[in-house]
Amino acid sequence: MTPLSALDDILGLALPHPDAAAAEAARARQAQLTKPPGSLGRLEELAAFMAAWQGTDRPKLDRAQALVFAGNHGVCAQGVNPFPQAVTGLMVANFEAGGAAINQLCRVAGAELTVIALDLARPTADFTHAPAMTEAECLAALNRGAAAVDPSADLLILGEMGIGNSTVSAALAHAICGGAPEDWVGRGTGSDAEGVARKREVVARGVARHAGLAPLHLLAAIGGREQAALCGAVLAARAARVPVMLDGYICTAAVAPLHGAAPGLLDHCLVGHLSAEPGHARLCSAMGKAPILDLGMALGEGTGAALALMVMRGALECHNGMATFAEAGISAA
Numbered sequence: 001m002t003p004l005s006a007l008d009d010i011l012g013l014a015l016p017h018p019d020a021a022a023a024e025a026a027r028a029r030q031a032q033l034t035k036p037p038g039s040l041g042r043l044e045e046l047a048a049f050m051a052a053w054q055g056t057d058r059p060k061l062d063r064a065q066a067l068v069f070a071g072n073h074g075v076c077a078q079g080v081n082p083f084p085q086a087v088t089g090l091m092v093a094n095f096e097a098g099g100a101a102i103n104q105l106c107r108v109a110g111a112e113l114t115v116i117a118l119d120l121a122r123p124t125a126d127f128t129h130a131p132a133m134t135e136a137e138c139l140a141a142l143n144r145g146a147a148a149v150d151p152s153a154d155l156l157i158l159g160e161m162g163i164g165n166s167t168v169s170a171a172l173a174h175a176i177c178g179g180a181p182e183d184w185v186g187r188g189t190g191s192d193a194e195g196v197a198r199k200r201e202v203v204a205r206g207v208a209r210h211a212g213l214a215p216l217h218l219l220a221a222i223g224g225r226e227q228a229a230l231c232g233a234v235l236a237a238r239a240a241r242v243p244v245m246l247d248g249y250i251c252t253a254a255v256a257p258l259h260g261a262a263p264g265l266l267d268h269c270l271v272g273h274l275s276a277e278p279g280h281a282r283l284c285s286a287m288g289k290a291p292i293l294d295l296g297m298a299l300g301e302g303t304g305a306a307l308a309l310m311v312m313r314g315a316l317e318c319h320n321g322m323a324t325f326a327e328a329g330i331s332a333a
């Protein structure tokens with residue numbers, strides 16, 4: 001994707017649409033496979049989804065790319081995060097050393113992991129006092145996210161790391177979807193009742209400060225660099241017809257500004273799992289997404305998306321490898 005020079009240019013991007021004929025051909029194949037119709041449930045829909053975006057009735061998953069973006073947030077000054085901000089950089093080192101949950105899950109799921117640390121020494125501004133990023137800063141991170149996408153990947157797995165970003169996510173979700181701060185604020189990495197109350201107050205104050213901005217400008221005013229990079233990656237994947245597996249609450253909230261700007265921008269995105277963070281269910285239903293897994297996880301890093309990749313592998317192995325009734329000599333009559 002050519003680098004963007006203004007956030008509003010996102011609205012004018014000429015982006016590809018799903019191939020309805022390929023999806024229909026994939027569904028027709030599903031109907032002939034040696035199983036009762038519909039018995040593979042969601043797996044059948046996942047195969048048709050991949051067919052639609054890859055433009056073939058035989059979608060493949062030879063190459064899964066996983067990108068984890070990391071950023072630091074000025075709103076941490078409000079005492080909204082149980083862990084210190086330095087943990088963002090320490091976890092990036094842990095990702096690079098192979099010691100985090102996402103490393104194990106990418107290995108077992110067969111995804112190639114790249115971690116991109118975005119200016120960790122320079123946190124965004126505290127969004128309760130000022131816009132978190134200027135438009136130029138937001139675009140720089142967005143363009144970096146876009147440039148990281150391999151256009152030849154068969155599926156893109158997305159994740160994030162950024163101490164304080166459960167507060168950023170709640171504020172983005174609240175600003176874009178409405179409701180009340182308590183609908184969107186949860187415990188994050190383990191805030192107690194007092195911490196959750198403080199997060200609610202911070203979210204209410206921050207969102208009030210930036211009220212009236214259009215969704216893409218809320219990304220700059222409230223979001224951080226990893227949120228902007230995630231938006232860029234989603235757009236670049238769309239331009240290359242690469243389907244996307246989002247992770248949990250933080251990832252879904254990061255791309256909510258794209259949904260707010262034009263809901264169809266996320267048609268090529270699946271949500272890998274339902275986070276235990278309570279705002280995620282509400283956010284997914286507001287965005288018309290049905291998470292694939294529900295394992296009580298609330299880690300981030302792309303861990304739920306990497307697990308959902310294994311489900312997707314199962315879906316495509318069945319779709320491509322099963323015999324049809326005719327091939328197996330079984331009469332459906």
Ligand SMILES: Cc1cc2ncn([C@H]3O[C@H](COP(=O)(O)O)[C@@H](O)[C@H]3O)c2cc1C
Nearest residue numbers: 081083160161162163164165166188189300
């Ligand atoms: C050791 C550790 C590893 C993590 N991996 C992901 N997160 C997750 O927790 C953070 C958001 O929660 P909050 O808003 O409460 O800071 C994000 O970095 C997210 O990816 C982690 C958090 C910690 C502490």
Ligand SMILES: O=C(O)c1cccnc1
Nearest residue numbers: 248249250275298299300
């Ligand atoms: O669902 C998530 O992405 C999440 C929730 C809490 C903390 N970190 C990540």
